[in-house]
Amino acid sequence: MVQKRQKASSTKLEAVAPKRRGRPRAYQPEVALGKALDLFRSEGFAATSLDDLSAATGMNRPSLYGAFGDKRELYIKSYQRYRADARAAMSDIFRDELPIRKRLERIYAVALDIYLSGDAGPRGCFTVMTAASEAVSDPDIRAMVLEGFSELDKAFAACFRLAKEKGELPETADPVILAQLASATIHTIAIRARARVPRKELEAI
């Protein structure tokens, strides 16, 4: 629970005076979490030290613990943040009623933006990275990753189902199988991006 500055029963909602008691925070939790996510995405869990995180967020270690818990908890919160961001970036695309082809194009374009961003080289898909590393030994993290996969599968399947209803796809097309293929394509792109396959080639796929 990040406990969002509970305003003392004032009239207007949100963005009003914090009116907290002690010394004010020198950081913004949301911003700091974003920085932590950036680091984890480019280095991975094991290769990211608390000192690195401290430097990146501008918070010293005790503050990190106070705000997010230990390293593992911070990783989990970073991952949840990543998923929320990704969902936000995708949701409007899944909402718009475009023809399936156009829609897929836009989905892959957004995915490429996410995967290729980053100062220290492309960062790929955090879900895929986590699956490749922590998901094996940590059951909680594994559960989140599995959920991430199935969320993507389901979103794609919904797209294809809709397209089928609108007659854009033949009757024989199976939305679930098509969705898995579409997810697979997302995954290769994410992985190849990490190996710095140029954007041009990825777009071709």
Added chain:
Amino acid sequence: MVQKRQKASSTKLEAVAPKRRGRPRAYQPEVALGKALDLFRSEGFAATSLDDLSAATGMNRPSLYGAFGDKRELYIKSYQRYRADARAAMSDIFRDELPIRKRLERIYAVALDIYLSGDAGPRGCFTVMTAASEAVSDPDIRAMVLEGFSELDKAFAACFRLAKEKGELPETADPVILAQLASATIHTIAIRARARVPRKELEAI
């Protein structure tokens, strides 16, 4: 170069008396490298310590250094070994002249065997795991990973090209694009295997 016991100009080739000078080795390099590979595959580079490697191989640290160099070199040699093993497992399939459908089935079956093996949970594809972790920051490793991807792409493309010549595929089919799709499928399977998606589901894909 692992320098395979150079026999002193004897008659028979291989498997003859080593005739080395000093204290004999207490380990077999090939076996030890296999153990190191196993560990790296299940834990990843950063989470595997030299003590772990020492325990797994039965060699103490100085011997490890003497035989394989530092941790990074050992990782690279392990990866090369992995690729050699995978190539060996696949080569006979790519050699047999089966119909394309049968051939694909066998390829995916072998891939599943490789990805799901391991005592401490499924270990996935080492190329994919390396791409997700070390490939970003280490140019040499990145180059090897890229080579791994293109090797798989090319092998699949060759399959599809052959199938097209034999009339098993329509004229309109593009072997290169089909190969990328087939690789993508391999990659999702590898990733999902790490997240312990059950074999049944993977087979369905």
Added chain:
DNA sequence: TGTTTTTTATACTGTTTCGCATAATATGAA
């Protein structure tokens, strides 16, 4: 002004890490 509360800043602890130096050991050769 002084107290309470919350956060920051510094520093400490015990462990783990990597790489290597040194000594002991086991073999072939002289």
Added chain:
DNA sequence: TTCATATTATGCGAAACAGTATAAAAAACA
């Protein structure tokens, strides 16, 4: 036997690591 060589075994040392204890600082409140 004795020497040269190649490996093993022990363990050192400096750095990095995760997590925490303690003190200083900054705000609201009384």
